[in-house]
Amino acid sequence: MKPAVTLKQNYEFRRLYQRGASAVSGSMVLYCRKNRLGRNRLGITVSVKLGKAVVRNRARRRLREVYRLNSPQLRAGWDIVLVARGRTLSQPWKELNDTFLRLCRKLNLLEGKP
Helix, strand or coil, rough: CCHEEEECHHHHHHHHHHCCEEEECCEEEEEEEEECCCCEEEECCCCCCCCCCHHHHHHHHHHHHHHHHHHHHCCEEEEEEEEEECCHHHCCCCCEEEEHHHHHCCCCCCCCCC
């Protein structure tokens, strides 16, 4: 993923947590907030409680791939943060993908949805 499309700074994450909209499921939490850049930016958070580095990196890779595959369907101009939960690792791929789309639909992030 290109550095220009990711959130890195702590203040960006904090602003999203405080002022953004959120949707929750058993496998992830999705926070979003409109930005003025005309493109989406992604941030991924995985708690140390989830496991050691190998486990956390696997959760990050799964969430990043879910976002990458569905990004053409998303509206442009949003900051999005995905927070991994315990079921992120154990949930089958199709269910993880469906969960992401359901949360995006709930927050009106999908193209073609008012």
